[in-house]
Amino acid sequence: MTRTWLFGLVAGAALVAGCAPSDDELDYLAQKALLERQSQGIRELIQEEERGSLVPRDRFLIGIGESVVGGLFRSQLPIEKPVGKRIVVHLERATISLRDKFGVIVIEGYANRSATPDRKIRLRIHGGLGAVSVDPKTDLLHVKIALDRIEILEAGLLERVLGSGGKALLARKGLPRIQEAIPELEIPVVLGRSIHVPAITEDALQLDSLNVPLDLSVERVIAAGGKLWVTLDAKVGKVTGAEEGLGVRVKTKPKKKAAGT
Amino acid sequence: MSWHRPGFVSLLAAVLLAGGCARTPSQEERQSWVREIQRLEAEQDSLEARAAVLIAADPRIQALPSGDVVVAVPTSFIRNVIDRLFQDVVNRVTLRLSGIKAHVSKKVKKVVTVGEFTVDVDIKQVVGKIRPKTPKVGFGGDSISLSLPIRIKEGRGDATIHFVWDGKNVAGLACGDLDIKQDVSGDVIPADYLVTGRIDLGIQGRRVVAALRFPETRLRVRVKPSKESWAAVNAILEEKRGVCGWVLDKVNVPSLLENLTETKGFNVKLPVDKLKPVVLPAGIRDSVQVGGRSLAIDAKTNSIRIDQDAIWYAADVKLEGVPTTEDEGLAPSTR
Numbered sequence: 001m002t003r004t005w006l007f008g009l010v011a012g013a014a015l016v017a018g019c020a021p022s023d024d025e026l027d028y029l030a031q032k033a034l035l036e037r038q039s040q041g042i043r044e045l046i047q048e049e050e051r052g053s054l055v056p057r058d059r060f061l062i063g064i065g066e067s068v069v070g071g072l073f074r075s076q077l078p079i080e081k082p083v084g085k086r087i088v089v090h091l092e093r094a095t096i097s098l099r100d101k102f103g104v105i106v107i108e109g110y111a112n113r114s115a116t117p118d119r120k121i122r123l124r125i126h127g128g129l130g131a132v133s134v135d136p137k138t139d140l141l142h143v144k145i146a147l148d149r150i151e152i153l154e155a156g157l158l159e160r161v162l163g164s165g166g167k168a169l170l171a172r173k174g175l176p177r178i179q180e181a182i183p184e185l186e187i188p189v190v191l192g193r194s195i196h197v198p199a200i201t202e203d204a205l206q207l208d209s210l211n212v213p214l215d216l217s218v219e220r221v222i223a224a225g226g227k228l229w230v231t232l233d234a235k236v237g238k239v240t241g242a243e244e245g246l247g248v249r250v251k252t253k254p255k256k257k258a259a260g261t
Numbered sequence: 262m263s264w265h266r267p268g269f270v271s272l273l274a275a276v277l278l279a280g281g282c283a284r285t286p287s288q289e290e291r292q293s294w295v296r297e298i299q300r301l302e303a304e305q306d307s308l309e310a311r312a313a314v315l316i317a318a319d320p321r322i323q324a325l326p327s328g329d330v331v332v333a334v335p336t337s338f339i340r341n342v343i344d345r346l347f348q349d350v351v352n353r354v355t356l357r358l359s360g361i362k363a364h365v366s367k368k369v370k371k372v373v374t375v376g377e378f379t380v381d382v383d384i385k386q387v388v389g390k391i392r393p394k395t396p397k398v399g400f401g402g403d404s405i406s407l408s409l410p411i412r413i414k415e416g417r418g419d420a421t422i423h424f425v426w427d428g429k430n431v432a433g434l435a436c437g438d439l440d441i442k443q444d445v446s447g448d449v450i451p452a453d454y455l456v457t458g459r460i461d462l463g464i465q466g467r468r469v470v471a472a473l474r475f476p477e478t479r480l481r482v483r484v485k486p487s488k489e490s491w492a493a494v495n496a497i498l499e500e501k502r503g504v505c506g507w508v509l510d511k512v513n514v515p516s517l518l519e520n521l522t523e524t525k526g527f528n529v530k531l532p533v534d535k536l537k538p539v540v541l542p543a544g545i546r547d548s549v550q551v552g553g554r555s556l557a558i559d560a561k562t563n564s565i566r567i568d569q570d571a572i573w574y575a576a577d578v579k580l581e582g583v584p585t586t587e588d589e590g591l592a593p594s595t596r
Binding site for chain 1: 537
C-alpha cells in the first residue's frame with residue numbers, strides 16, 4: 001500500500017510540477033474561492049429568507065455570538081499536536097467570523113519536525129463551520145470546524161526550494177492531518193433530552209415524578225449576523241412515570257348553612 | 262495514509278518537483294484576475310444589499326432579542342408538551358373526596374317556632390375518574406395562559422345522612438324529637454369543569470423555569486343517591502310519619518336531600534397550587550470543558566419574552582480569562 005502510494009504520489013507530483021501556479025495566482029485563486037463561497041452563502045441565506053424560514057416558527061433556535069464561539073476556540077490556544085510521527089503542529093491564534101452562512105475561520109500557527117523544533121513552517125489555516133451535534137452525555141452543543149485549505153506562509157529554510165507550487169502541494173497533503181488537530185468546540189448551551197416534572201407528595205395531591213423524553217435533532221447550522229444559528233427539531237416522546245396512577249385527595253372542612261322560614 | 266519514511270521522502274520529492282517549476286503569469290492574466298475579483302466583490306456587495314433589505318423587512322428578525330446567546334423555544338413545542346402532559350396525567354388521575362360535610366339547619370314556624378331541623382351529610386369517600394378534554398394554551402403578552410377543561414366522568418361514593426328534628430312548644434309535645442341516621446351510596450353526576458391558570462417564566466440559575474400559577478380552583482361535585490339509598494331513607498321516614506307526618510311534610514326531607522346532593526353539590530378545592538415548577542429544556546451551562554480544563558461561563562440574562570411563536574431567552578456571556586480577537590491582533594480575513 002505504501003509503495004503504491006509512493007509511486008502514485010511521485011507521478012502526481014511530476015504532473016503538478018509541470019504547471020505549478022505562481023504565488024500571485026495562488027493568492028488570486030484563494031481570494032476567488034473565498035469570495036465565491038461567501039457569495040454562495042449569502043445567496044442561500046437570501047433564498048431561505050425569501051421562503052420565510054431564516055427564523056423558523058416551529059423549531060428550536062439557538063444563536064451564539066461569534067465573540068463566544070471565537071472566545072471558546074481561542075481559550076484552547078495555543079494547541080500543540082503531533083501530526084504523524086515526525087511533525088508537530090502548533091496553533092497559536094484564530095479569528096471566527098459568522099456572517100455568510102458557512103462562517104470564516106482563520107487559524108494561524110506553525111509546524112515543525114519534532115527533531116528540529118526551531119525550523120518552523122508558518123501556516124494559515126482556512127475553514128468554516130462543520131457539523132453540529134448535541135452530546136448525549138453532557139447535553140451540550142458541539143461544533144466541528146471544517147478546514148478548507150492551508151496556506152504555507154513561510155517555509156523557513158525550504159522557502160526557496162519549495163516555491164509556491166511545492167508549498168501548495170505540501171499544504172494540500174497536510175490538510176487531512178491538520179484537520180485532526182483542530183478541536184471541536186463545546187458550546188455552553190445545554191439542550192435537555194427530557195423535561196422532568198417533579199414528584200408531589202402532599203397529602204392532597206400524590207404525583208410521581210414524570211419524564212417527558214425529547215428527541216432532539218440538529219436540522220440546520222448557519223452563520224449569519226455575527227452569530228452561529230443552530231436550528232433543532234424536537235419531538236415529544238411518551239410520558240413516563242406515574243404508571244400506577246395519580247391521586248388527588250380532597251378534604252374539606254365542615255361547612256355550615258343556615259336558613260329560616 | 263500515514264507518514265512513513267518512504268511516504269515522507271516521496272512527498273518531499275513531489276513538493277521539490279512542484280516547487281521547481283512555477284508559472285509566471287502574463288500581464289493579461291493578472292488583469293483578468295483583478296477584473297474577476299472586482300466582479301465577485303461587486304456581486305457580493307449586491308447580495309449583501311439584497312440581504313439587508315430582506316432582513317430589514319422581516320419583523321421576526323428585527324424582533325430578535327440582543328445577547329451573546331439567544332434561545333428560542335417554539336410555542337408549538339410548549340403547546341405539544343402541555344397537551345401531552347395534560348392528556349397523559351389527567352387520564353391517570355383518581356379524584357378522592359373524603360371528610361366532606363354538608364350541613365343544613367332550618368327553623369319551622371307556624372305563627373311561632375314549632376321546631377328546628379338539621380341535616381348533615383358526611384361524605385366518607387367519593388372516588389371519581391377525571392378525563393381530559395382539549396386544552397387551550399395561549400401565548401403572548403409575556404404570559405402563557407392555560408385553559409384546561411376536564412370532565413368527571415364517573416365515580417361512586419358513600420355517605421352518612423343525619424336528620425335531627427328538635428320539636429318546640431306544641432309540636433315538641435305532639436311529635437317529640439327525631440334523630441335519624443342512614444348510610445347511603447350514590448354515583449357522581451358526570452360534569453364538565455374548566456381549570457384556568459397561567460405559567461410564569463423565570464430564571465433559576467442559568468435555566469428558564471416555568472412556574473404554574475392557578476387561582477383557588479373549586480369544583481362542585483354532585484352526587485345522585487342510589488335507588489336503594491332512597492328506598493332506605495323513605496322507609497325510615499315512613500316509620501316516623503304517624504304523629505310527625507305534618508312535620509315531615511313541612512320539612513320535605515327527600516327534597517332537601519336531593520337539593521343538597523344533586524343540585525347544590527359539594528364545593529371542593531382542587532390542590533392544583535401544589536404543582537411544582539418545571540425547568541425548560543434549553544439554557545446556559547455555567548462551565549464548559551476546553552482542552553482538558555474547565556472554563557467558567559459568566560452569563561447575565563438580558564430578557565425572557567413570550568411571543569405568539571416562541572419563547573425567547575437572551576443572555577450576555579463572558580468567558581473568564583479568554584483573550585478577545587483584538588488582544589490576539591489577528592485580522593479577520595473576511596471583507
